[in-house]
Amino acid sequence: MNALVIALANQKGGVGKTTTAVNLAASLAYRGKKILVVDMDPQGNATTGSGINKGNVRAGSYAVLLGEANIKQAVVHSRGGNYDLLAANRTLAGAEVELVQEPAREMRLKNALETVQNDYDCILIDCPPTLTLLTVNALAAANQVIVPMVCEYYALEGISDLIATIRKIRQSVNPKLDILGIVRTMYDPRSLLSQQVDEQLEKYFPNKLFKTLIPRNIRLAEAPSHGIPALAYDPKARGSVAYLEFADELLEKI
Numbered sequence: 240m241n242a243l244v245i246a247l248a249n250q251k252g253g254v255g256k257t258t259t260a261v262n263l264a265a266s267l268a269y270r271g272k273k274i275l276v277v278d279m280d281p282q283g284n285a286t287t288g289s290g291i292n293k294g295n296v297r298a299g300s301y302a303v304l305l306g307e308a309n310i311k312q313a314v315v316h317s318r319g320g321n322y323d324l325l326a327a328n329r330t331l332a333g334a335e336v337e338l339v340q341e342p343a344r345e346m347r348l349k350n351a352l353e354t355v356q357n358d359y360d361c362i363l364i365d366c367p368p369t370l371t372l373l374t375v376n377a378l379a380a381a382n383q384v385i386v387p388m389v390c391e392y393y394a395l396e397g398i399s400d401l402i403a404t405i406r407k408i409r410q411s412v413n414p415k416l417d418i419l420g421i422v423r424t425m426y427d428p429r430s431l432l433s434q435q436v437d438e439q440l441e442k443y444f445p446n447k448l449f450k451t452l453i454p455r456n457i458r459l460a461e462a463p464s465h466g467i468p469a470l471a472y473d474p475k476a477r478g479s480v481a482y483l484e485f486a487d488e489l490l491e492k493i
């Protein structure tokens with residue numbers, strides 16, 4: 240095994256990065272793949288959504304970034320999703336400051352993930368919505384980026400910010416970083432705006448648009464409060480089915 244490392248990134252908040260990380264992980268695991276989710280967001284939403292109590296995280300991504308814990312020992316198993324998780328909580332925000340003096344501070348996650356490369360088929364990194372050292376660590380460690388986006392008025396601006404960031408990362412710490420694709424989340428086919436944004440996306444990113452559309456689905460929003468992916472909460476829900484289709488599209492693409 241040589242894990243493909245994918246960052247879920249978009250500098251716009253609330254576009255479905257975490258929902259995609261958790262539900263894609265569960266869907267890929269359901270298809271028999273060995274998956275690790277790395278929570279790189281101090282909000283710890285991927286951690287909660289995977290059934291891990293944020294208050295009980297002793298060694299998670301923070302400890303790994305600071306070299307206080309070995310990633311193999313820090314990884315836990317998710318509840319209801321059959322994938323592994325490197326958890327996070329608010330302490331991760333401190334890493335930003337604490338790493339400033341450290342050598343190779345952008346490469347901390349990459350170096351840690353290299354030691355578990357052979358344990359997984361795919362490693363999904365849930366990024367925070369801000370461009371911090373945490374996001375830089377995620378993009379330095381990744382082979383590919385998946386950009387979740389909502390088809391609304393400012394969506395394209397968010398994407399151009401991210402593309403500028405990826406360009407800078409390529410010039411500095413990760414020359415091979417590539418965008419695997421854009422996935423449309425919370426999709427409402429009846430919205431005129433969705434249709435207009437779709438046209439723009441097809442014009443500017445013809446080869447980067449995933450075909451699978453993730454619909455707006457209440458089960459996807461409810462599942463995290465139960466600490467399980469939608470696939471375990473309600474496998475027949477439209478959202479669960481869509482993420483399974485997305486996983487299949489992804490497996491075909493890679």
Ligand SMILES: Nc1ncnc2c1ncn2[C@@H]1O[C@H](COP(=O)(O)OP(=O)(O)OP(=O)(O)O)[C@@H](O)[C@H]1O
Nearest residue numbers: 252253254255256257258368425454455456459460
């Ligand atoms: N397809 C969907 N249908 C309905 N609700 C959704 C869907 N996708 C995400 N949500 C809800 O929208 C909110 C934002 O989603 P999510 O947390 O995944 O976004 P995010 O990009 O990770 O946000 P942040 O930038 O804060 O990390 C959450 O409450 C989530 O449950």
Ligand SMILES: [Mg+2]
Nearest residue numbers: 256257280284
């Ligand atoms: Mg999130």
